[in-house]
Amino acid sequence: MANEKLVITGMGAVTPIGVGVQAYWESLIGGVCGVGPITRFDASALPVQIAAELKDFDPAAYMPKSLARTMDPFMQYAFIAAGEALKDSGLIVETESERIGIVMGTAMNGITTVAQTQQSFDSGDTHRVGPRFVPMVIGNVAAAQIAIAHGIHGPSFTLNTACSAGGDALMTAAMLLRSGEADAVLAVGGESILCPIVVSGLSQAKALSRRNEDPQHACRPFDLERDGFVIGEGGGAVLLETEEHARKRGGKVKAVLAGYANTNDGYHVTAPEPTGAGASACMRRALTRAGMQPADIDYINAHGTSTPLGDRAETQAIKSVFGDRVTAPPVSATKSATGHLMGAGGLTEVIACVQAIQNGVLPPTLHLDTPDPACDLDYIPNQAREARIRTAMSNSLGFGGQNSSIIVSKYER
Template sequence: MEEKRVVITGLGAVTPIGNDVKTMWDNVVEGNSGIDYLTRLNTEDFPAHVAAEVKDFDPSHYIDKKDVRKMDLFTQYAVVASKMAVEDANLTIDEKNADRVGVWIGSGIGGMQTYEDQMRKFINKGYKRVSPFFVPMMIPDMAAGQVSIQLGAKGINSCTVTACASGANSIGDAFKAVQRGDADYMITGGTEAPITNMAFAGFSSMKALTFNEDPKTASRPFDQNRDGFVMGEGAGIMVIETLESALERGATIYGEIVGYGSTGDAYHITAPAEDGEGAARAMKQAIEDANLSPNEIDYINAHGTSTELNDKYETQAIKAVLGEHAQHVAISSTKSITGHLLGAAGGVESVIAAKTIADSTIPPTMNYETPDPECDLDYVPNEARRQDVNVVMSNSLGFGGHNVALIFKKYDK
């Protein structure tokens, strides 16, 4: 069976640095951080005091108010970003194509705020006060479910839950669905709204978050003084479709998805495998799937969490896969600007990868001040770089040993 070419025709985003793709991208290029002091929670309850919160979000422009009340925030982010992406793709979903339009949106945690709110009601007032919408608001697949309902997409409908790799896995799985002919269009990406008391407490307790008090320098991927990640929230969604349908519609093509690698560490529930062995296999798989050589990678949007082990082992993995070319490839972590959006990270970073190709601009790694001898590659420090970019690899790694690499390529007829 002939594999179909898959292209990106629509982008949508809700992020700490902008609630639309243009604003987000302008801030990425300028290095304007969305990280600030935590306002959503009582900071006195936690040792970490900074976060990357979505600001000025108003779902009512895209969702009826009565429907908003039945959606957790992570679902609202997904629906809004999805409607933006479909609008950007100029895609009409109707009875002619609805059963060929699928949705695949990942979330690592799902409706954490809904869970906490309803648990409080149960403890204080008993089961009768728990909302009948509790379960369908909380479960991670409801972002994909609600996007399908809101847009009338009747094709394959799914959600990949692989912690911080959820968004990337979902895009890879959606890519394969289109490539093998299971759908003509997919609305895909990741979404997360984890800035809640229990989620913040859990990540604080495991000492995964930075305790740096300065929002401007808190997220510092690959820098020797990094000490943990900054929790963020939001959604990144793209519309992907067959090249045939895109050309037939006269759609704008941001780029092409050409490779997907997904592996497991079989090592530890939170720590990455030593030397980045699992991440290296995912990258190698993606390059082979794309039918490219390692030397053809122009830019890597790294997972780059600003944690000690991730940044060191991801660097080692890049060296293992790219060999000598690792010294010449541009690498950056946009988490230095957006914070770490957990299950939404791969979705937002894939949107950034598409914009990198379309705009010939490589985003910077902000706050890179003190080089780490174990992280000694070109991390595009502190300033965006104008450069023609033909091939981008985007890495996402998650608790449980999940490793994902996606490869995007400039569209060439």
């Protein structure tokens, strides 16, 4: 098991720019931006009034209404993405349910349900909390709902590693496969943190863009005028299998999970280590696991949140591993289109890497109009670019100094 190739056979995506992998991808390369005014609640009294929401989203279109009512939005998004990934893979769960696992990644679990329930309780709108409250806010119940719906009985884990949780879910899935605990594992991420207390808290931390008058251009990674990230919401899922298992069942392989790594800055709770040392160490570990050199990477999907400190530190980290603009591969930050999907971001961005390999197109970094001299790599500004790539890296960097690097490559039997 230790050296067996691990392959991706199914993918699912729920994003502010499209539900379903194809819709997400077409919007991504078409330059669609999902950021707009917050409509989920009255944000007029808050310093930040913009986000990348799922618009016109009706969970009843994807699941029974009775089931949707038992789920926080982060669970709904993860559930839908997981269903798409399973269907896409063609895996028949019933015949081997105990050998199929789930790893769920999320940063803040059911925080929106907590906030709404507390508000109703304090205002007197309700005098008791219903029995569904606790299962709606616990992180692992997202994986439980997926397992119940699809009859999955293998190992199940939930990670709370902030914004790197999606990438870490994929790494943990790989570890389960390598250890022989499962033959196929769903790596899933889901996030919805749109509620006044979170928006207010992140605003006061000066983490969010305050470009309320121009939400479409608020998220501008690596641009000199960037002023913070934009909250997004959504879900992502990838089905990972051993190559042998996929071949035996006739599964269609989309890409290889070639490398993965996780490190911690050990520096600060919210700020990145200024030189990007932890992130660069993570990228090097992923390359070592993949048996690759920096020159083997053809594209990097950056964490690229649009924060002044974060984008600069990530640029330094990439340069320390790959060199300057001449030697480093092209880089783009797809959060410029989707906003920051937190725990779901690592997986939706890996999906973007797989799609880039399959379609020969690199998604752009939107709204990059005034280059920051401290961020001087090729960020594929504003327009998608055709390119022949075989290998791509996706970085996710989270609060607490969490770093995740995932490498995917073209599949060759």
